[in-house]
Every structure is written in structure tokens, then in C-alpha cells.
Amino acid sequence: MQTKMNAAHYELHQNCLVIYVTDDLDHHAVTQLREYSDRLIDAGNIKHIIFDFTEVGFMDSSGIGLIMGRYKKVMFLGGRAAVTNVGEVVNRIFSLSGLYQIIERYDTVPEALEGLQKSRIKQ
Amino acid sequence: MKLVIESLSENESFARTVVAAYITRLDPTLEELADVKTAVSEAVTNSIIHGYAGKSGEVEIVCEIHGQEVMVEVVDYGVGIIDIEKAMEPLYTTKPEWERSGMGFAFMEAFMDSLEVYSEVGKGTRVVMRKEIGKEQEK
Ligand SMILES: Nc1ncnc2c1ncn2[C@@H]1O[C@H](COP(=O)(O)OP(=O)(O)OP(=O)(O)O)[C@@H](O)[C@H]1O
Numbered sequence: 001m002q003t004k005m006n007a008a009h010y011e012l013h014q015n016c017l018v019i020y021v022t023d024d025l026d027h028h029a030v031t032q033l034r035e036y037s038d039r040l041i042d043a044g045n046i047k048h049i050i051f052d053f054t055e056v057g058f059m060d061s062s063g064i065g066l067i068m069g070r071y072k073k074v075m076f077l078g079g080r081a082a083v084t085n086v087g088e089v090v091n092r093i094f095s096l097s098g099l100y101q102i103i104e105r106y107d108t109v110p111e112a113l114e115g116l117q118k119s120r121i122k123q
Numbered sequence: 124m125k126l127v128i129e130s131l132s133e134n135e136s137f138a139r140t141v142v143a144a145y146i147t148r149l150d151p152t153l154e155e156l157a158d159v160k161t162a163v164s165e166a167v168t169n170s171i172i173h174g175y176a177g178k179s180g181e182v183e184i185v186c187e188i189h190g191q192e193v194m195v196e197v198v199d200y201g202v203g204i205i206d207i208e209k210a211m212e213p214l215y216t217t218k219p220e221w222e223r224s225g226m227g228f229a230f231m232e233a234f235m236d237s238l239e240v241y242s243e244v245g246k247g248t249r250v251v252m253r254k255e256i257g258k259e260q261e262k
């Protein structure tokens with residue numbers, strides 16, 4: 001399944017929702033992204049969520065709120081969240097905010113899809 | 124340079140892009156440019172979200188360059204802040220239900236050299252930020 005919407009396009013891989021963000025992730029983009037993401041999550045069948053940042057050159061605290069909010073939703077269903085293709089600018093925001101303590105970072109979407117299906121226990 | 128925008132979320136990217144264009148004369152690194160853009164975005168977003176809380180109003184962005192230092196001032200005439208010290212604490216937010224995480228002021232502090240916040244309840248809020256550009260290259 002593939003859907004294109006404002007500020008992002010979406011793919012469903014089994015029980016994993018991949019959100020490819022296609023715009024600067026600020027307050028404006030977040031208001032566009034949040035509703036549709038939640039509709040997909042609430043429709044059921046989604047356990048894990050991946051945010052891909054390939055096309056994101058800028059993010060502020062609004063993006064942190066978006067990711068945390070969606071993480072809380074899937075967490076209640078035993079799911080996890082990951083970010084992929086994070087560039088240096090966005091990485092600094094994630095590091096400063098402490099986001100990596102709860103959200104996993106992978107280089108690519110296929111790696112994240114594989115990682116999220118595995119046990120969460122890390123050594 | 125002075126820019127006045129309406130308190131609409133679609134103006135946020137315009138505001139930070141204008142400030143970024145204004146400071147290119149200082150020959151900033153990509154990192155410095157990202158720092159200033161993030162700080163401006165945080166301040167402008169706060170004015171729109173908290174200051175005006177969805178109502179219409181104007182946000183003023185004043186930008187000055189003195190030597191290698193950029194000064195950015197973001198002003199709104201919104202609700203104001205009751206306890207500035209508390210508001211500036213990392214992770215403190217009055218709007219958790221809007222998925223705010225309380226990181227805005229922390230980012231402004233981290234990415235700029237200095238941050239001053241002036242506010243009066245019922246009158247509005249003024250944020251003044253400064254950053255010296257080109258510190259890294261000179262080392
Ligand atoms: N311009 C403003 N007018 C009124 N209140 C403000 C303004 N700016 C900030 N505040 C208050 O200060 C608090 C902290 O601001 P800060 O930007 O650090 O976090 P936030 O906006 O709540 O969350 P985030 O920036 O992470 O999305 C806000 O929750 C709000 O109560």
C-alpha cells in the first residue's frame with residue numbers, strides 16, 4: 001500500500017507503517033502529518049512505526065512532538081518506533097532532545113524493518 | 124531588517140528562510156545556518172502557538188548584524204508568559220495536550236550564544252537572541 005499526502009508519503013509493510021517525510025518538519029508540516037498518520041494507526045493492524053528523513057533538511061521541536069506522540073500510540077500496542085536516513089542537521093536535534101533513548105536509529109528503511117521485527121533486547 | 128508576518132503556521136518557514144538569507148553575508152557554515160534557522164523557528168512557532176494560540180495577530184522579526192554578530196528579535200503581542208524562569212526550563216510545557224515537548228527554549232539556548240526573554244502577561248513576549256558567526260573558522 002502506498003499513499004501520498006501533504007508533507008509525507010506512507011507505506012505499509014506488514015504491521016509496520018513507514019512515513020517518508022518530504023518537507024521541513026516544523027509546526028506547519030506536523031499539523032498536516034499528524035491527522036493522517038493517526039488515522040492510519042487507528043485503523044488498526046499497525047504495530048511499529050518508522051519515520052524516514054531522507055528528504056528532510058530541517059526540523060525543530062515540533063518534529064520531536066510528532067514522533068513522541070506517535071511513539072506513545074504504538075507503544076501501548078507493544079510496538080516500537082524508529083528513524084532512518086537521518087542527516088547531520090536533524091541528528092543534532094534528536095541527540096539534544098534525548099530522543100534516541102526511546103527511538104531507534106537505523107541507516108535505511110530495510111534495516112529498520114528488519115530490526116523492528118527482532119527482539120528488542122540489545123547487548 | 125524587519126519582517127512582519129501574520130500568525131499562521133505556513134509563515135514559519137518563510138520567516139526562518141528570510142533570516143537565513145539575511146545572514147549569508149557573514150558567510151556562515153551550514154551548521155551555523157541551521158542553528159539560526161532552528162532558533163528562529165522555535166521563537167516564531169512559540170509566538171504563533173502560545174502567544175496567539177490560534178488567534179490572528181502579528182509576529183515581528185527584527186534582525187541586525189554588528190560585525191560578525193547576528194541579533195534576532197522575535198516579538199508578539201499575545202498572552203505573555205506568567206513565569207519566564209519556569210517556561211525556560213527544558214521539558215517544561217503548558218501545552219502537553221498539543222504534543223509540545225518543552226524543548227523550544229532549550230534549543231534556542233543551545234544553538235545561539237545568548238538568549239533573553241522579556242514578557243508581560245496580557246501584553247506579549249519578546250525574545251532576543253545573539254550569535255557570533257565564523258568563530259569556528261578562525262580557530
Ligand atoms: N511567545 C510566547 N507567548 C506565550 N507563552 C510562551 C511563548 N513562548 C513560550 N511560552 C511558554 O513557555 C513554555 C515553554 O516554551 P518552549 O518553546 O520551551 O516549549 P513548548 O513550546 O511548550 O514545546 P516545544 O517548543 O518543544 O514544542 C510554553 O509551553 C509556553 O507556556
Ligand SMILES: [Mg+2]
Nearest residue numbers: 165169227228
Ligand atoms: Mg516551543
